[in-house]
Amino acid sequence: MIETFRFAPSPNGHLHLGHALSALLNLDMARAVNGRVLLRIEDIDTVRCTPDLVSAMLEDLDWIGFDADPPHRRQSEHFADYADALRRLDAMGLIYKAFLTRTEIRHVVAQREAAGRPWPRDPDGAPIYPGDASLLSEKDVAARLAQEEPYALRLDMARALQMAGTLLDWQETGAGPAGESGRVTADASAWGDVILARKDTPTSYHLSVVVDDARQGISHVVRGHDLFHATSVHRLLQHLLDLPAPIYHHHRLITGPDGRKLSKSAGDTGLRDLRDAGWTPADIRARIGL
CATH class of the missing domain: 3.40.50.620 (HUPs)
Structure with a gap:
């Protein structure tokens, strides 16, 4: 090959x-x-x-x-390729419509942290999405849908990891920010419920990159180590969608x-x-x- x-x-x-x-x-x-x-x-x-x-x-x-x-x-x-991947994940029960705006998320985080409860951040430093189910009732969601409010399609990370049911890793021939190399354990949970698409945008970076790499037959992904931790999400999506895992090489910036x-x-x-x-x-x- x-x-x-x-x-x-x-x-x-x-x-x-x-x-x-x-x-x-x-x-x-x-x-x-x-x-x-x-x-x-x-x-x-x-x-x-x-x-x-x-x-x-x-x-x-x-x-x-x-x-x-x-x-x-x-x-x-190639938007049809990404739509097909979304349909497959949706059929597994792994996607939900998320309505909380950035302002609402900041408000939730500020309230919790003001009460002395630190809010978890993803590897890029952004607050982990709190999940609509704990903050919006079914009635709230129905009302927002009726008003045609914008939403994001998010991956139910806990359910996705449970469905994956196996320890995921990848082969790293470069180095992560802390010098990680060799077989690296994937930790997709650190990202929370990542966005896979939006109401007005048919795909996200996380989804499109794994679909594209598979469609193009990419065997080696060489990119900056600012994307090192995102590889955990990509490995999970590859596993769920039954896509091949390339060898990764993250380089200096x-x-x-x-x-x-x-x-x-x-x-x-x-x-x-x-x-x-x-x-x-x-x-x-x-x-x-x-």
Whole structure:
């Protein structure tokens, strides 16, 4: 079997040095084993991921020498795949409509913590979702549905873990934030009832990434270690949906002068700005340590 890697950027802003590291590391690792490297365009957000940004992204990748193998996969063309996965999970009784807004969640958390009861956080630091069943009656839920209020489709984590009924892990050839490697135990419970889709958005990152990796035959997932802990959720979904588990390799992040990882939303210097300033692809490789 040909080993297959992928680079999967979201074109909601211009690519920066962090993207260059991930793209070129995938390329180098694939070529080292005579494997393939695929490009996935994660454009679920069809409002922010504009055609102009997609074109700019492809231009930047071509400039740095990211020579992906065909075909490219655009998530916006495969919503039916994600809907099918949702239907399968729903048939297992693992999905529920969650109506609590961010404001309501903050209010619940503030009340509990004011009473001296710390509220659990997920690995990204966000409060664990409290669950509608403990806060909203069936009448409340029915009223919100009747008013066509927005909702998220969340995974019933406790029930999903009970149904999985086995200890899940993954093969890590890179390193997590604390240096984790080898066989790593998955702890999806740390995330609580994660979002799998919304009323107006047909899928989430967690759901689409496992479906896409399986559809594209990805054998090696190479990505930044900011996504290391999310792998626990991905392993659970792979198990529930009977999808293959790739080998994972989480790499270091490129950080700015203040120590935080680079971000498109923070306006960090893009590859095209560096190109305009006279940088070459060789300069990019040198800067990111490749």
